[in-house]
Amino acid sequence: MNTEMLQKQSDEYCEVWQELNAFYEDYAKSVGHSYTSLQILNMIASRNGSCTQTIICEQTFLPKQTVNTIITGFLKQGMIRLVEVPENRRKKEIHLTEYGMEYTGKILPKIREAELTAMGSLDEAQRNALLSFTKLYVERLHAFMNNT
Numbered sequence: 001m002n003t004e005m006l007q008k009q010s011d012e013y014c015e016v017w018q019e020l021n022a023f024y025e026d027y028a029k030s031v032g033h034s035y036t037s038l039q040i041l042n043m044i045a046s047r048n049g050s051c052t053q054t055i056i057c058e059q060t061f062l063p064k065q066t067v068n069t070i071i072t073g074f075l076k077q078g079m080i081r082l083v084e085v086p087e088n089r090r091k092k093e094i095h096l097t098e099y100g101m102e103y104t105g106k107i108l109p110k111i112r113e114a115e116l117t118a119m120g121s122l123d124e125a126q127r128n129a130l131l132s133f134t135k136l137y138v139e140r141l142h143a144f145m146n147n148t
Contacts, residue, residue: 013137024111031107036062037070038107044080044094045104051094052085079103
């Protein structure tokens with residue numbers, strides 16, 4: 001294998017990934033959020049009440065303190081409410097308030113629609129290839145990182 005070519009392609013892939021992240025960051029800023037807070041708000045909205053801070057930490061790989069700070073901010077703004085989980089009173093489910101549903105209904109559909117439209121602009125074979133190769137790359141990157 002040509003190491004120089006592999007390095008170029010690896011760099012290009014990283015640049016594309018950074019561009020995707022920058023796109024989400026720019027949109028988040030345009031609606032008055034950080035990328036992280038918008039990501040968490042989207043998770044809360046999409047999980048429809050079956051969301052806890054633990055789930056957010058596990059799925060986003062964010063530190064507990066970061067998640068707690070953002071959740072506390074949403075709570076103070078009246079966007080969410082916390083409901084004790086009967087089996088474990090220390091755990092709380094995060095639910096959108098009426099204001100939170102109204103608010104997310106204004107900012108989340110635009111990004112979701114753009115994602116669906118972009119994905120829909122690919123044919124089925126392209127979508128399958130995108131998902132398949134991205135998953136394969138992540139699996140192999142993970143495996144090679146763990147072997148070193």
